[in-house]
Amino acid sequence: MLDKERKYFEAHRAEWLKTHPSKFVLVKDEELIGVFETQQEALVEGARRFGTDSFLVRQVEESEQIVYIPALTLGILRADSAHPA
Amino acid sequence: MPILHTQLRAQAKTPQGQVVEVPPAVVLQRQGPCVQVSIGLAQSIANQLLQQGKTLPKPVSGVALIDTGATSTCIDDAAAKELQLPVVNVVNVASASHASTPQNVYPIQVEVVGLPISIEAPNAIGAALAPQGLLALIGRDVLQHCTLFYNGITGEITLSI
Numbered sequence: 001m002l003d004k005e006r007k008y009f010e011a012h013r014a015e016w017l018k019t020h021p022s023k024f025v026l027v028k029d030e031e032l033i034g035v036f037e038t039q040q041e042a043l044v045e046g047a048r049r050f051g052t053d054s055f056l057v058r059q060v061e062e063s064e065q066i067v068y069i070p071a072l073t074l075g076i077l078r079a080d081s082a083h084p085a
Numbered sequence: 086m087p088i089l090h091t092q093l094r095a096q097a098k099t100p101q102g103q104v105v106e107v108p109p110a111v112v113l114q115r116q117g118p119c120v121q122v123s124i125g126l127a128q129s130i131a132n133q134l135l136q137q138g139k140t141l142p143k144p145v146s147g148v149a150l151i152d153t154g155a156t157s158t159c160i161d162d163a164a165a166k167e168l169q170l171p172v173v174n175v176v177n178v179a180s181a182s183h184a185s186t187p188q189n190v191y192p193i194q195v196e197v198v199g200l201p202i203s204i205e206a207p208n209a210i211g212a213a214l215a216p217q218g219l220l221a222l223i224g225r226d227v228l229q230h231c232t233l234f235y236n237g238i239t240g241e242i243t244l245s246i
Contacts, residue, residue, distance in 0.1 A: 001172045001175055001189050002172060002174070002175050006175060040129050040207065043127065043129060043173060043192055043207060044129050044130065044133050046130075046171070046173065047129075047130040047133040047134055048133050048137075050171070051137070051139060051171075052134070052139075052169050052170070052171050053171060054171045054172035055171065055173060056174060057173045057174060064176075064177060065177075066177050066178070066179050067157050067176050067177070067178045067179065067188075067210060068154070068156045069152070069154070069155040069157070069159060069179075069210070069222065070155070071150075071155065072155075072178065072222075
């Protein structure tokens with residue numbers, strides 16, 4: 001999902017780090033739609049233009065954020081003790 | 086300050102087929118701190134779409150597990166599709182066994198049933214939660230607005246916003 005937008009973001013990340021550091025960019029297909037102070041502003045503008053179609057909103061940072069959800073990644077969701085209660 | 090206080094309850098069958106109450110402490114240990122939630126499109130986006138005269142899908146209700154280990158809130162992928170949520174980002178979720186995996190991000194609004202306040206989670210991650218009987222995991226992005234008491238001895242949780 002959002003393959004074109006993510007490639008476009010990566011291709012311009014270095015440039016945007018200089019021009020829009022820490023700002024939120026709104027990207028659709030291979031076009032920069034706008035630059036915003038907050039994520040919410042970018043999301044609202046994305047919804048205004050594209051409705052419920054997908055669009056990319058991402059903060060301009062040096063590295064990509066990694067999310068940790070141990071219950072999912074370790075496969076321990078709803079795990080139970082092997083010992084009876 | 087709105088407060089949700091709940092003691093978990095469940096029933097089980099003995100080998101003789103008799104239905105008995107399971108102690109709340111055991112239910113909490115086995116199920117984890119679960120709450121009923123209603124999830125819809127993030128309000129800021131929903132308002133924008135309503136202004137355009139669009140009809141929004143009704144929020145989806147289900148069980149959410151409060152997960153203090155999760156960076157972000159997660160929503161069941163099938164529910165995200167049902168709600169016609171736009172994908173607004175893709176993030177890498179760390180994995181213990183292999184390279185991190187890309188997952189869709191959806192902007193959602195979480196209402197905990199029993200609390201009169203909704204919290205926006207603009208970076209909710211899609212995951213296959215329905216097979217676990219869950220609609221969502223409530224992660225630290227939502228919990229940063231809350232106070233949570235986990236009483237393992239009495240099988241009670243208290244959540245306030």
